[in-house]
Amino acid sequence: xxxxxxxxxxxxxxxxxxxxxxxxxxxxxxxxxxxxxxxxxxxxxxxxxxxxxxxxxxxxxxxxxxxxxxxxxxxxxxxxxxxxxxxxxxxxxxxxxxxxxxxxxxxxxxxxxxxxxxxxxxxxxxxxxxxxxxxxxxxxxxxxxxxxxxxxxxxxxxxxxxxxxxxxxxxxxxxxxxxxxxxxxxxxxxxxxxxxxxxxxxxxxxxxxxxxxxxxxxx
Amino acid sequence: xxxxxxxxxxxxxxxxxxxxxxxxxxxxxxxxxxxxxxxxxxxxxxxxxxxxxxxxxxxxxxxxxxxxxxxxxxxxxxxxxxxxxxxxxxxxxxxxxxxxxxxxxxxxxxxxxxxxxxxxxxxxxxxxxxxxxxxxxxxxxxxxxxxxxxxxxxxxxxxxxxxxxxxxxxxxxxxxxxxxxxxxxx
Numbered sequence: 001x002x003x004x005x006x007x008x009x010x011x012x013x014x015x016x017x018x019x020x021x022x023x024x025x026x027x028x029x030x031x032x033x034x035x036x037x038x039x040x041x042x043x044x045x046x047x048x049x050x051x052x053x054x055x056x057x058x059x060x061x062x063x064x065x066x067x068x069x070x071x072x073x074x075x076x077x078x079x080x081x082x083x084x085x086x087x088x089x090x091x092x093x094x095x096x097x098x099x100x101x102x103x104x105x106x107x108x109x110x111x112x113x114x115x116x117x118x119x120x121x122x123x124x125x126x127x128x129x130x131x132x133x134x135x136x137x138x139x140x141x142x143x144x145x146x147x148x149x150x151x152x153x154x155x156x157x158x159x160x161x162x163x164x165x166x167x168x169x170x171x172x173x174x175x176x177x178x179x180x181x182x183x184x185x186x187x188x189x190x191x192x193x194x195x196x197x198x199x200x201x202x203x204x205x206x207x208x209x210x211x212x213x214x215x216x217x218x219x
Numbered sequence: 220x221x222x223x224x225x226x227x228x229x230x231x232x233x234x235x236x237x238x239x240x241x242x243x244x245x246x247x248x249x250x251x252x253x254x255x256x257x258x259x260x261x262x263x264x265x266x267x268x269x270x271x272x273x274x275x276x277x278x279x280x281x282x283x284x285x286x287x288x289x290x291x292x293x294x295x296x297x298x299x300x301x302x303x304x305x306x307x308x309x310x311x312x313x314x315x316x317x318x319x320x321x322x323x324x325x326x327x328x329x330x331x332x333x334x335x336x337x338x339x340x341x342x343x344x345x346x347x348x349x350x351x352x353x354x355x356x357x358x359x360x361x362x363x364x365x366x367x368x369x370x371x372x373x374x375x376x377x378x379x380x381x382x383x384x385x386x387x388x389x390x391x392x393x394x395x396x397x398x399x400x401x402x403x404x405x
Contacts, residue, residue: 215277
């Protein structure tokens with residue numbers, strides 16, 4: 001049975017995250033291939049006094065799928081901390097690790113999926129540092145909408161195809177170079193802007209703030 | 220004139236010490252009131268993407284740690300210099316935490332840049348000149364290019380410098396950059 005580690009790196013606490021949803025979806029698809037899956041929440045793993053057991057799972061994996069949101073154009077600090085710590089663990093390890101295949105699934109709040117490209121390149125660089133084989137990234141734009149439309153056919157079909165292709169790539173062991181997958185939701189950009197902007201005012205009102213309060217300059 | 224150096228004290232290499240000292244000496248020599256903020260592993264909480272800095276306490280992070288001082292100092296500076304190890308072609312974890320938690324300084328709204336890409340506008344009319352110095356003894360060409368792309372591609376008020384040798388002359392490079400506040404174009 002192939003050992004696959006699914007790494008969920010949403011920094012959010014106590015609320016549903018897009019990365020959490022995506023990693024669960026990956027888990028479902030891999031299940032149909034009979035994989036031996038381990039799910040790691042980066043936030044929870046970092047809180048452990050000793051996360052060697054999680055690092056051990058990563059170093060024994062044949063494939064790693066890392067799902068995370070884009071923060072200020074790149075990996076969130078939480079995930080950087082985890083990958084940096086893992087690199088230290090990997091360097092100290094005496095026995096040789098496997099050379100897992102690595103996949104990055106990145107979603108951003110901006111409409112353009114291409115903004116995720118540098119984050120995918122960072123995961124490629126990380127893969128090189130640990131002797132792993134980076135395969136491809138999945139770049140999702142308009143990430144703020146994913147959970148709202150996850151069951152709509154246009155979204156579901158796209159995501160189904162993505163995770164099917166990751167599962168296939170892992171189990172077929174393909175050596176061919178693959179391009180990153182772009183997921184661009186068919187939704188007008190102007191409407192996404194309009195709804196996004198309106199949402200901030202609505203959230204502020206719920207917190208007892210007025211429209212102009214959003215523009216405060218405390219410093 | 221006020222300047223701030225933000226650095227990562229997790230990697231105390233000779234290169235780091237030299238860069239920090241040379242940058243400090245350069246800024247002091249130019250008459251800047253300069254503060255160094257060194258960030259350690261436990262200094263900052265991770266940004267948790269709650270957006271309370273936009274819709275609950277606009278402009279301020281609700282987590283009370285070193286970041287309140289960093290952001291206040293940032294906005295009050297004419298120039299801010301980040302000294303970051305280049306890790307996997309990106310900012311190190313400690314530096315990325317400081318950058319993630321810079322979010323309160325932006326407004327939540329989407330805006331289109333002249334090139335058609337999306338951005339969040341600055342909360343402030345004027346922002347400090349930003350210089351990002353990446354360093355490391357053994358940076359691959361690919362990571363070097365990635366670090367430049369990450370920092371330059373999405374920002375308009377930034378200069379990026381990369382150093383891999385303690386003998387590199389940081390003063391010479393900094394002297395080519397105008398270190399003064401800019402209109403809030405991020």
